[in-house]
Amino acid sequence: MGxxxxxxxxxxIHGSEVCWRKFLNSAEFYKADLVILGGDVTGKVMVPxxxxxxxxxxxxxxxxxxxxxxxxxxxxxxxxxxxxYYPTRVEPDELAALNEADxxxxxxxxxxxxxxxDRWLDMADSKLRGGEIPxxxxxxxxxxxxxxxxxxxxxxxxxxxxxxxxxxGFSLASMGYTxxxxxxxxxxxxxxxxxKRIEAVVGQIPDMGRAIFNxxxxxxxxxxxxxxxLDENMRPMHGGAVMKPVGSTAVRDSxxxxxxxxxxxxxxxxxxxxxxxxxxLAMNPGSVYGDGVLQGAVIExxxxxxxxxxxxxxxx
Amino acid sequence: MTTVEDASGxxxxxxxxxxxxxxxxxxxxxxRGWSVRDAVIYACLSTNVITLGVYEFSFxxxxxxxxxxxxxxISGVWVTFLVIAYSGLIVTIPRAGGDYVWQSRILGGPxxxxxxxxxxxxxxxxxxxIYGAILNVEFxxxxxxTLGWKGAATYFGTHNGEFTICIVTIVLAGLLVSxxxxxxxxxxxxxxxxxxxxxxxxxxxxxxFSHHSFVTSVDSQALKYFGVHGAYQATNHVxxxxxxxxxxxxxxxxxxxxxxxVPLLMFYLLWPNWGSTLYGEIRGASDFKRVFSxxxxxxxxxxxxxxxxxxxxxxxxxxxxYNNANAASxxxxxxxxxxxxxxxxxxxxxxxEAFQVILLLVMGLWFFGWVGTLFLSSTRVIFAAAFxxxxxxxxxxxxxxxxxxxxxxxxxxxxxxxLSALYSYWGKFGSYxxxxxxVIAVTYLFSAFSVVILPWRKPELWRASPASRFKVLGVPIxxxxxxxxxxxxxxxxxxWLKNANYYVNSNDSLIFMGILYAxxxxxxxxxxxxxxxxxxxxxxxxxxxxxE
Numbered sequence: 001m002g003x004x005x006x007x008x009x010x011x012x013i014h015g016s017e018v019c020w021r022k023f024l025n026s027a028e029f030y031k032a033d034l035v036i037l038g039g040d041v042t043g044k045v046m047v048p049x050x051x052x053x054x055x056x057x058x059x060x061x062x063x064x065x066x067x068x069x070x071x072x073x074x075x076x077x078x079x080x081x082x083x084x085y086y087p088t089r090v091e092p093d094e095l096a097a098l099n100e101a102d103x104x105x106x107x108x109x110x111x112x113x114x115x116x117x118d119r120w121l122d123m124a125d126s127k128l129r130g131g132e133i134p135x136x137x138x139x140x141x142x143x144x145x146x147x148x149x150x151x152x153x154x155x156x157x158x159x160x161x162x163x164x165x166x167x168x169g170f171s172l173a174s175m176g177y178t179x180x181x182x183x184x185x186x187x188x189x190x191x192x193x194x195x196k197r198i199e200a201v202v203g204q205i206p207d208m209g210r211a212i213f214n215x216x217x218x219x220x221x222x223x224x225x226x227x228x229x230l231d232e233n234m235r236p237m238h239g240g241a242v243m244k245p246v247g248s249t250a251v252r253d254s255x256x257x258x259x260x261x262x263x264x265x266x267x268x269x270x271x272x273x274x275x276x277x278x279x280x281l282a283m284n285p286g287s288v289y290g291d292g293v294l295q296g297a298v299i300e301x302x303x304x305x306x307x308x309x310x311x312x313x314x315x316x
Numbered sequence: 317m318t319t320v321e322d323a324s325g326x327x328x329x330x331x332x333x334x335x336x337x338x339x340x341x342x343x344x345x346x347x348r349g350w351s352v353r354d355a356v357i358y359a360c361l362s363t364n365v366i367t368l369g370v371y372e373f374s375f376x377x378x379x380x381x382x383x384x385x386x387x388x389x390i391s392g393v394w395v396t397f398l399v400i401a402y403s404g405l406i407v408t409i410p411r412a413g414g415d416y417v418w419q420s421r422i423l424g425g426p427x428x429x430x431x432x433x434x435x436x437x438x439x440x441x442x443x444x445x446i447y448g449a450i451l452n453v454e455f456x457x458x459x460x461x462t463l464g465w466k467g468a469a470t471y472f473g474t475h476n477g478e479f480t481i482c483i484v485t486i487v488l489a490g491l492l493v494s495x496x497x498x499x500x501x502x503x504x505x506x507x508x509x510x511x512x513x514x515x516x517x518x519x520x521x522x523x524x525f526s527h528h529s530f531v532t533s534v535d536s537q538a539l540k541y542f543g544v545h546g547a548y549q550a551t552n553h554v555x556x557x558x559x560x561x562x563x564x565x566x567x568x569x570x571x572x573x574x575x576x577x578v579p580l581l582m583f584y585l586l587w588p589n590w591g592s593t594l595y596g597e598i599r600g601a602s603d604f605k606r607v608f609s610x611x612x613x614x615x616x617x618x619x620x621x622x623x624x625x626x627x628x629x630x631x632x633x634x635x636x637x638y639n640n641a642n643a644a645s646x647x648x649x650x651x652x653x654x655x656x657x658x659x660x661x662x663x664x665x666x667x668x669e670a671f672q673v674i675l676l677l678v679m680g681l682w683f684f685g686w687v688g689t690l691f692l693s694s695t696r697v698i699f700a701a702a703f704x705x706x707x708x709x710x711x712x713x714x715x716x717x718x719x720x721x722x723x724x725x726x727x728x729x730x731x732x733x734x735l736s737a738l739y740s741y742w743g744k745f746g747s748y749x750x751x752x753x754x755v756i757a758v759t760y761l762f763s764a765f766s767v768v769i770l771p772w773r774k775p776e777l778w779r780a781s782p783a784s785r786f787k788v789l790g791v792p793i794x795x796x797x798x799x800x801x802x803x804x805x806x807x808x809x810x811x812w813l814k815n816a817n818y819y820v821n822s823n824d825s826l827i828f829m830g831i832l833y834a835x836x837x838x839x840x841x842x843x844x845x846x847x848x849x850x851x852x853x854x855x856x857x858x859x860x861x862x863x864e
Contacts, residue, residue, distance in 0.1 A: 014343075018776075022861040029861045044343035048336065059337035061782050062601040083780055085338070095335055109341050142343045183344050223714055229498065234347045238501035239354040239610070241591055269345065270412065273703050273712065291409055291777055293421070294861060300851075312852050313703055315421065316861035 003303055005168045008032040010296035011216070011266030012140065012287035015043020015113075016084035020120050022294040022316055024127035024135075029316065030298045034133065034167060036160075038266040039140025039176045039216040040287075042113050042147060045085040046105075048095050049077065058087070084289050086112040110146050117147055121154040131156035136165060139176035140216045140266060141187040160214065162197070164204040169303055170212055171205045173260075178217035178267055179248040182230065187216075194250035202258060209306045211260035213280075218265035219252035221245045222275045224284040227268050243270075255280050261307050262299065272313065281308045288315075352609045357508045358591035359614020362689065365621040366511065366682035367450050368584030370658055373626075375749075377558075377643035378817035379576050383569030385626050387577030391585045392619035394578065397800035398760065399615060401767045402589040403608040404783035404794030408770065413700045414693075415763045422766040422773050425858045426840055429706055433836040435759025436693045437728070442752045444489070444732035445739035447683075447690055448482035449746075453655040455680045456481060461541050461654060462663075462672050473653065475741045482736035489690035490729055494720040500688045507685025514678035515621065518662045522628035525665045530632050537664035542652045548637060550651045555640020558647055566630035579808040579818055583753050586760070588615040590689060604782045629658060691728050698724040704857050706843040747819040751829055754812050754820055761805040767798035 008026045013019035020041075027035050049058045056067045058076055067073045077087040088108060090098070098104050128135050137151050138160040151159040158165060160174035175197055177187045189197065198215070205211045218224035225247025228236040236242075246268065255263050255277050263282040272286025272295060285297045294316040302309040340346055363369075373384055411417040415435065420428030452472055460469035471477040492500050525533075531548045538547030568574075588611040629638050641656035650656065659679045663672035699721070702712035711723045738745040771778040771792065778784050783794045812820040819825065844854045 018863055021863045025861050025863070030856070040344075044341055044346065046339040046341070048338070050335070061780070061785070063785050064337075079776075079780065082776065092335070098336075098339075105339055106341070109339065181344050183342060183346065185342055185344055221719070223712075223719075228347075230347055236347060236350040238497070238505070239358050239591060240350050241358070242497045242501045244498065267344070273699070274709065276709070276713075288409075288411065290780075292780070298856070310850060310852050312705055312854075312856060314856055315858050 002033075002168065004309060005034070005170060005301045005303060006030070006032045007167070007299045007301065008035045008296055009038060009214075009264045009283075009299060010036075010285060010294055011038030011264075012040040012269055013037065013289045013294070014040055014084045014142065014287070015045075015081075015086065015116070016289040016292065017078075017081035017116075017120075018292040019084075019289045019294045021123070023296075024124055026294070026296065026316060027128070027133045027135075030314070032133075032298065034136065036136045036172070036214060036264070037138065038214055038264060039138045040142045040266060041137060041140070042117065042143050043084045043086050044142065046088050046109050046112055047080050047085045048098075049073070049080075049087050049089045050095055051089060051091055056089075081116070082292055086116060088112050110144065113144070114146060114150055117150050121151070121157055124154065125156050128156050134158065134167070136160050136172065136174075136214075138174045138214060138216065139187060141176065141178040141181065141185040143176065144186050162201050164201060167212070170210045170261075170301055171207065172212045172214055173201045173205055174214040175201055176216045179220075179246075179250070181246075182234065191248060191250045194248055195253070198250055198254045202254060205258075208258050208260065211258065212301075213251075213255065213258075213260045213263040215248075215251050215254075215263065215265055216267050217248040217251050218268055218271065218284050219255055219263070219275075219277065219282060220247040220249045222247065222252065222277065222282060224265055224271050224273050224275055224282060225268050226271045228270065252277075255282060262301070264297065264299075274311075274313070281311070283311070283313070285313050350606075352606055352613065354505075355591075355607070355610020356613035356617060357505060359588040359611045360617045361504065361508055361614075361682075361686050362587040362590035363585050363615055363618040364682055364686050365584070365618050365625065366515070366659070366679060367447075367454065367686055368587075369581075369618065369622055370625065371450055371454070372580060372583040374642040374655065375646060376577060376580060377639065377646050379573065379580070380639075381570060381573035382577040383567060383574045384577060384581075385566070385623065386568045386571065386574035387581050388585070388619055388622045388626070390571075390575060391578050391581045392616060394800070394804045395585050395588065395615055396612065397797040398586070398764070398804065399588055399608060399611040400794060400797035401764050401801045403604055403611065404770075404781070404797070405763060405767050406607050407604045407783050408777060408781035413696060415759050416697055416700055418766050419762050420858050422770060423762060425704070425854065427762060428858075429701060429704075429840050430833065430836040431759040431762050432697050433701065433839065434832050435756045436697045438731075438832045438835065439752055439755040440690060440694045440728065441731040441735045442739075442748065443690060444486050445482045445736040445746075446749055446752055447489070447687055448485040448736060449478065449739070451485055451683055451687075452478060452481045454657055454659070455676065455683060457654045458657050458660040459673055459676050459680075462660070462669055462676065464541070469654075479737060479740035482740060483733065485687065485690075486729055486732050486736065489687055490725055492688040493691045493695055493725065496719070497688075497692070504685045504688065507681040510678055511682040511685060514659075514675060514681065517675060517678070518659055519624060519628060521662045521665050522632040525632055527632055527634055529665060530634070530661075533664040533667070534637075534661060536667070538652050544651055547651050551644055551656075552637060552640050554644040554649050554651060555636070558640075558643050558649070566626070566635040576811065576815070578804075579811040579815075580750070582757065582808055583750060585615065585618065586753060586757060588612070588618075590693075601782050601785060604786065625658075633658065633661065691725070694728045695721050695724045698727055705847055705852055705854060706840060744822075744824060745828075747822075748825045748828060750812060750818050750820050751825055754809070755829060755832060757805050757808055761802060761809075764798045764801035764805065768795045768802065770798075771795060 008030050056073050080087040135157045137157050165172045177189050180188050225245045226243040227246045228240045229242045229244045231237050259279040263280050265284045269287040274283045285295045299311040300309045405418050416428050416432035456472050534548045538544040644650045663675040699712045701707045714721050786793045812818045847854050
């Protein structure tokens with residue numbers, strides 16, 4: 001074990017290809033020993049690129065583009081991917097046939113998501129020198145379960161869900177589930193079930209003094225979980241000026257109970273911040289993936305003193 | 317915020333028979349756009365026609381050839397460009413940190429810190445006594461005199477009284493920060509509607525009563541409350557003695573002379589962007605329109621209210637009397653011993669103490685709906701700077717039980733108390749009111765510069781922004797609006813610094829502002845050195861990771 005371990009932690013890139021590329025380059029850029037992506041890896045939006053024979057048509061942010069050359073098409077698809085969306089090439093009749101009722105949109109979405117993830121993992125192989133730089137990825141509440149096996153199969157990326165991983169003497173315990181959201185997403189559970197999931201993974205930690213929690217949901221009421229309050233129509237209330245805590249009480253209680261040296265979180269993009277919770281340094285680097293900026297935390301752990309030696313939140 | 321209205325696919329329906337242009341899956345954060353009406357209310361309260369506008373109108377006597385009506389209209393048009401420029405920034409980089417985030421991202425961390433710290437934190441120390449002064453002259457003094465509580469009224473007219481009200485204001489704003497925005501936001505909305513009812517009442521009074529009724533009311537009520545005989549004539553006499561010769565008549569007046577009122581009117585019209593936030597991840601053209609409409613609506617609602625106010629002042633109060641009363645008060649030679657608050661004098665048209673007090677209380681809602689904003693921005697900047705490790709981590713601590721941001725409150729409240737003391741006890745300092753506008757305007761100048769260079773500095777970000785699609789003759793309007801905003805602020809800066817009538821360019825005032833900027837630079841440099849010694853490189857914060 002070296003005297004210190006330097007980690008780069010980022011989260012919630014939501015399909016943004018530019019953020020993934022930056023994530024893969026972050027170890028070299030910040031001189032980190034390993035990199036961790038805390039969940040919500042996949043995108044939320046799919047953009048149809050329609051083949052009209054002599055040209056392709058796509059509408060992005062309300063602006064319609066007609067693309068006649070292959071290079072134009074590739075450029076717009078690159079822009080779509082960088083924004084965290086999935087471009088999907090379709091024929092007009094194919095587009096018309098896609099509908100929610102028969103699940104064809106879901107199937108198409110999943111196919112695009114998985115093929116993108118496969119491509120991303122191939123990129124990782126070359127960027128991370130075939131696994132020489134440890135790279136840990138976890139699922140978040142917005143990631144479907146389809147991604148688990150895909151990441152598990154990667155030779156150079158480790159899938160962390162419900163596991164305790166050894167990081168050069170430190171123990172990283174991960175959980176991508178969150179407390180319920182208004183959107184009823186994939187990895188959500190009531191607080192009592194979250195508590196059981198946390199206990200199950202934390203129980204595997206050999207030495208709590210060297211523990212790091214990597215829980216997607218931030219701890220409740222800590223300032224790391226402030227999101228705009230929404231009305232019943234899912235509109236931000238009072239012009240978006242009113243924030244409210246939406247984190248997990250089970251996550252908060254587990255941090256207070258076990259006092260790991262470090263606890264990293266995501267999920268609430270607007271709530272970038274740091275909070276000292278007893279002995280634990282808790283942080284949420286937030287996310288602005290839509291801007292192509294990779295927010296993250298560079299954290300140096302002192303192996304001898306079992307504590308965070310230094311840290312900084314960055315906008316890479 | 318996602319504009320689900322724009323989208324179609326899962327969770328949303330396709331618009332009409334058109335083919336869907338994007339599909340959304342079940343995921344967090346997909347929310348609908350926030351209400352434009354809310355945004356109009358916040359922008360209108362920020363450019364507060366009563367607490368800021370009417371108050372600042374009374375300081376126009378050093379510019380006797382300028383017409384307030386023309387000045388307000390010019391300002392409204394010019395500030396519209398600021399609204400366009402800020403709408404562009406908000407939808408391109410929709411972050412609660414506003415100027416701090418935009419400038420840090422586009423111009424670099426040191427620039428972002430220095431201008432955010434000065435414009436959204438340090439100068440708010442000076443705004444505290446200004447808020448206090450307004451509370452005093454528009455609320456406490458007229459109400460206490462109307463109630464006949466001369467002892468209390470006289471006390472609040474002394475230096476000690478002024479300082480007491482500053483402390484009341486600071487405590488009030490601090491409490492609101494501590495209690496959180498949730499309840500206050502609802503209260504704010506009610507204040508707005510209540511304030512509008514009050515404004516409408518003033519409008520009805522000024523419409524219903526004649527100028528002759530006003531003259532007799534001023535004479536009778538000034539005698540009743542202040543023991544002043546023939547107040548109307550006496551005020552005009554004092555005004556004439558001060559050389560308050562023009563404008564005797566109300567109108568549009570000379571454009572150039574009225575332009576000189578613009579730097580004065582920025583005190584209230586420069587803030588339509590004060591509360592603009594945007595949350596969301598899928599941004600479309602409707603977001604730009606929504607953000608723009610909110611701020612634009614608020615700005616022009618204020619302009620409209622100002623125009624109505626000025627027209628009615630001319631009709632019923634009389635333009636000469638209004639200007640003479642303001643000039644007399646400005647030169648500390650007022651016939652009545654308090655600031656000639658137009659609302660109070662409109663209330664005098666109804667010879668009922670109860671009515672007059674109720675009207676003043678209701679119009680006080682314009683203040684109470686607005687005071688909470690005093691320290692909110694400061695807290696955000698302090699927290700952001702602490703998370704960036706520029707300030708000590710303790711600056712962002714929040715008390716466990718009540719969630720009160722104690723350290724940031726101390727960083728705001730203590731200096732605000734100090735400046736309030738200076739403001740109250742050192743008459744000279746009280747004339748630095750427009751410094752409070754100038755320092756924020758400089759912050760805006762750099763944000764406007766950011767938006768001008770955005771397409772070149774961050775081309776990918778700009779291309780992805782809905783703001784990039786709004787063009788005139790093929791030229792994107794947002795950077796153009798940024799240039800026009802820079803023109804507005806540079807014009808103001810030149811006038812503020814060269815013309816002594818704005819009371820900004822005195823040596824002491826410049827030293828005060830210089831200290832604020834120097835303090836911000838020193839804080840940043842010291843932080844950088846300390847963090848370097850700790851092995852933390854602050855230069856890393858905004859350094860972009862290579863993509864390839």
